[in-house]
Amino acid sequence: MHAVAAGADAVGLVGAMPTGPGIIDDEMAAEIAPTVPPPVTPWLLTSQTEPDAIAAHARRCGVSVVQIVRHVPPEVHGALRTLAPTLRRVQVIHVEGDEALGRVAAYGRGPDAFLLDSGSPAAQTFGGTGNRHDWRVSARIVAAAPAPVFLAGGLTPENAGEAIATVHPFGLDVCSGLRSRGALDPARLAAFMAGVRKADRANARG
Numbered sequence: 366m367h368a369v370a371a372g373a374d375a376v377g378l379v380g381a382m383p384t385g386p387g388i389i390d391d392e393m394a395a396e397i398a399p400t401v402p403p404p405v406t407p408w409l410l411t412s413q414t415e416p417d418a419i420a421a422h423a424r425r426c427g428v429s430v431v432q433i434v435r436h437v438p439p440e441v442h443g444a445l446r447t448l449a450p451t452l453r454r455v456q457v458i459h460v461e462g463d464e465a466l467g468r469v470a471a472y473g474r475g476p477d478a479f480l481l482d483s484g485s486p487a488a489q490t491f492g493g494t495g496n497r498h499d500w501r502v503s504a505r506i507v508a509a510a511p512a513p514v515f516l517a518g519g520l521t522p523e524n525a526g527e528a529i530a531t532v533h534p535f536g537l538d539v540c541s542g543l544r545s546r547g548a549l550d551p552a553r554l555a556a557f558m559a560g561v562r563k564a565d566r567a568n569a570r571g
Contacts, residue, residue, distance in 0.1 A: 378428065380409060380422060386540060391426055416441050433476075436457075455476065460498040504532045516528055517538035529565070
């Protein structure tokens with residue numbers, strides 16, 4: 366796997382979505398998940414919204430981390446904690462404005478982590494847009510959130526360092542920014558990881 370070889374900490378397996386690149390069926394996800402070598406973790410991106418359906422999707426694909434791409438009610442996380450206590454839950458927050466701050470506050474300590482993206486639920490767009498949202502809002506969320514926060518949306522090799530320096534996220538999540546002609550571009554992946562490492566070194570010195 367190119368991502369693993371490049372030093373990624375997680376590999377995203379994109380389940381059925383209304384839009385976006387990289388979608389694979391559950392059978393392929395279940396084949397890939399056990400081949401991801403530890404400590405790298407396979408994440409399942411799911412558009413399911415009900416606790417039973419989310420837990421079942423994770424079981425079918427054989428993953429222990431699920432990225433919930435829709436704005437589900439906060440109580441879904443409590444139900445999942447009971448249904449699947451070992452399943453780690455990453456709640457996506459689509460940052461369309463300052464209201465994203467209130468959404469994170471409403472979830473509280475329910476999710477294990479948050480991921481800030483540039484989708485638009487009203488338009489049935491849940492990621493992979495290649496669009497960058499307002500990182501000033503994202504930085505405010507990172508400062509206030511009760512759990513680790515990942516950043517996605519419009520990330521590229523050219524702006525990875527700026528994203529880290531501006532938002533200070535726990536990690537970066539990237540998809541369309543590393544693709545050429547619809548497929549993962551190893552050269553762009555290598556450049557992205559180089560940018561991340563450079564920013565990490567600068568933070569360590571600073």
